[in-house]
Amino acid sequence: MARKKEVQYTLSMDGLQIHVVQKSMKSVRFTVYPPDGRIRVAAPLHLSRSQVRGYVDGRLAWIHKQKEIIASIPAEPPLTYDQGEQHEFLGKRVRLDFRDDVSSGRQKWTAAVEGNRLLVPVSPNVAEGMRRQAVERIYRKTLKDFMQDRISYWEGIMAVKVHSFGVRKMKTLWGSCNIRAKRIWLNLDLAKRRKECIESILVHEMVHLKERLHNARFYSFMDEYLPDWKEREKELRGRSGRY
Numbered sequence: 001m002a003r004k005k006e007v008q009y010t011l012s013m014d015g016l017q018i019h020v021v022q023k024s025m026k027s028v029r030f031t032v033y034p035p036d037g038r039i040r041v042a043a044p045l046h047l048s049r050s051q052v053r054g055y056v057d058g059r060l061a062w063i064h065k066q067k068e069i070i071a072s073i074p075a076e077p078p079l080t081y082d083q084g085e086q087h088e089f090l091g092k093r094v095r096l097d098f099r100d101d102v103s104s105g106r107q108k109w110t111a112a113v114e115g116n117r118l119l120v121p122v123s124p125n126v127a128e129g130m131r132r133q134a135v136e137r138i139y140r141k142t143l144k145d146f147m148q149d150r151i152s153y154w155e156g157i158m159a160v161k162v163h164s165f166g167v168r169k170m171k172t173l174w175g176s177c178n179i180r181a182k183r184i185w186l187n188l189d190l191a192k193r194r195k196e197c198i199e200s201i202l203v204h205e206m207v208h209l210k211e212r213l214h215n216a217r218f219y220s221f222m223d224e225y226l227p228d229w230k231e232r233e234k235e236l237r238g239r240s241g242r243y
């Protein structure tokens with residue numbers, strides 16, 4: 001009979017519901033997830049349930065502390081795309097400034113930042129959905145222009161060829177690479193982050209054209225091309241999208 005590779009169950013302890021996963025691993029790991037403080041414990045398969053309980057018992061104080069920290073983070077109100085609302089753009093806080101008198105034509109959706117204002121070329125009186133689309137169009141254009149420029153730069157250095165690239169909304173990934181089609185996607189939300197961070201994702205996806213897996217060879221390319229890629233990616237962790 002094949003050995004079970006994973007066992008999952010819930011422990012109730014100290015007023016907490018704790019989701020346990022036992023699988024092939026060497027140590028016990030505790031995670032408390034924002035925004036709701038969900039608790040997950042991953043433990044090696046060979047431990048008995050009462051041993052797992054013992055580990056959890058030893059970490060209860062820590063778990064309560066984590067839940068407190070998470071609960072103290074104020075929930076972000078949903079964006080409404082109103083005139084003057086604060087948004088993130090290339091790592092800076094900007095206020096939306098909707099105006100229908102800005103230039104038209106090809107440059108219309110090229111981001112214009114004046115002081116701390118992001119000029120959005122539509123009237124503030126259009127529907128919320130249209131205001132959001134206008135902001136997203138600026139984000140998309142900004143990322144595409146950036147990719148256009150940086151992809152040709154990195155193609156020269158890395159000796160790879162990107163056949164197509166684009167920007168789209170993604171829930172869980174900052175970027176993706178279709179190795180066969182040589183196509184790279186970046187997450188629309190990256191337009192909120194600093195260019196250094198956007199570039200680290202772009203380089204990561206381009207390195208996949210040389211190495212499919214996240215293995216030692218992959219990371220040696222990253223070290224070669226962007227020696228500080230770890231710091232750049234660290235900045236992207238945590239709450240995605242908005243800060």
Ligand SMILES: [Zn+2]
Pocket residue numbers: 204208214
């Ligand atoms: Zn990857």
